[in-house]
Amino acid sequence: MKIRLIWLILPLIITPELYGQSIQTEVSSDSLATGDVFQLHIAARYNPATYEVVFPDSTQFGGEIEYLSSRRFRGVHSRDSLVYTLQFFALQDTVLTSKTVTFISEDGNLAVSTPEIPLYFKSLLNPEEQNLRPLKPLFDFARSWWLLILFFVLIMLIAFIVYMYRDKLRRKRSLNIDPTPVKPEPFRDPFQHLVNRITHLQTMVAANQQGYMHFYTELSEAFREYVEVVHDIPALESTTKEVIRDLKMRGLDDHITGNMQQILRDSDLVKFAKFNPEAEFVQKNYALAELLLKAIKKHDTDRIDAMRYRYEQMLGFERTAASTQDMKTSKMGEEGT
Template sequence: MVELKPRLINKSLVLLTACFCLLSGKISAQTISVSAPSDSLTVGEVFNFSITIKNSTAAEKVVFPDSNSFGGDLEFLSSRHFKVSSSTDSTEYDLQFFAVEDVTIPPLPVKIVSNGDTNLVFTDPHILLYKQTISSVDDEFKPLKPNFTFPYTIWPYIVGLLLLLAAGFFIWRKYFRNRTTEEIQTKAVPEFKNPVNELESRLISIKDTHSDQVEKDYKWFYSELGDALRWYVEELYKIPALESTTREVLRYMDAFGVDVQIVKHSRIVLNEADMTKFAKFKPTLDQSWKAYNEGLLFLERAKIVDSARIQRIKNEFEAQFKNDQEDEYGMG
């Protein structure tokens, strides 16, 4: 019978364990890194975010995070996958920043399939800095100019002039008023301007100008298209849309219970307008006409869901003018 020495057995186990750890480390070693802007970002700015993973051996498949991994204050635009080498994979994302404070990208999962096994690794969290572009509410107001002080010597003249005017008015009223032929003119009721019709006219004007331009001015086009929708929302719902950011306008519309489809069309047009103005986004002609079509869908939906509101506003407008006219003639 063969006798095994304990010391020899211990040495063999140590060697086998070391070889197994070395082989396992060689098979499963990965290096994951991210690349993102180090400078602060403004609202609406588009930036690149990339994930690169290096394996010690070639992987069968690498599954990177999809669009569902980004949300909240980050808008997913597109992504591109690169096979740098047999053991290196990279994915680059185009994201749009809509936060009003610093944002942290949480650890993102990456699946690595190799030799039939799936390993899950995570990226390190990354902080995106917010850059404020408007003045702080804590800024001090400039001092007001001192009020003009009138010389005390002119007050007697002002009082005398007022007494003279009062005496003249009394004399005219008592002796000459009845001699003056008064013509009562009926004031015409001003025409109520329907916001839907006004919006339709603006859209037609934008289309004609955009079609006639040889060199397309996309910045003008998106600005006019976005302002037309903002004007309608402000005119009908009394939301300060023309002086608010896109994010604020959409929040106002949700809060006021604006129709979901109208909010959807507004979001598409206003986001593309912001990208054209602030992110140096250069759209194509087809993209511009698609944005214009969203404006037309906004118009057609508004004709359906806002008709009752517009009729109520029209009735209040005409009733108010009629009451003002009756008060004027009654006082006369």
């Protein structure tokens, strides 16, 4: 009998505070529609000389039950309570989960959990429309749009900095480019080029027979190239007969075509018929070439001037007064001769 009495008294001696603390919970309504606001009342009974009470904060609410506000009331000496204002967002019956109330003392903390409270969903639809449910999700009231705006502004700022940097590099490269324009080549006078080639052959007139082959090759190619450039005749790929025929069709007089034919035929004899000319024969051909140069200059001066004008117009040259005066002086000298 004594042993039983000790077991009954011992818990009261060891933890007398455990049986002196209690909590009560109550809701203002247990039947709620979506969006309804209701109150949760949690009352704590304890010994204030020994304990301090800490009620649940807003972090213990969330999901379908949203925390709005709270207000604390102090009653009698050993009673304290907190009223929470909450909003119901469920679409069906739900449960208000257990919350933790903590009693703090010097000997340690005591955590007491509230009981779960069922909350019943009250539909706003007519009884015959109970099967209908909204398909659109609930609007999220707590989105931080300013973060998206800040991110967009940051991206635009980075893009602007990159654009300015690349534009600066482009301007710097453009300044490093040499502004000096490339000067185009001046017009090459085909007649003067022909004169230079024929004059160069004068040193070969007194050469031996082995040098005559080169003499006649250069002599023939010089006149053929001139005809091809000035009169637009493929003389380098044509026979002597074809060249003379085309020159006559261009309106050249018999004096020019006759001398040209004589020079080209003699050159063909040496190059293709293995003809070995004497020095007197070579001198005669060179003298004939000089006469042909004078006749060509008189006949083709206007044609070459026209070629020079087209070339300068194509490259954007401006004919200077000095060059024009030189051309007039040259023509007057030819007429006087």
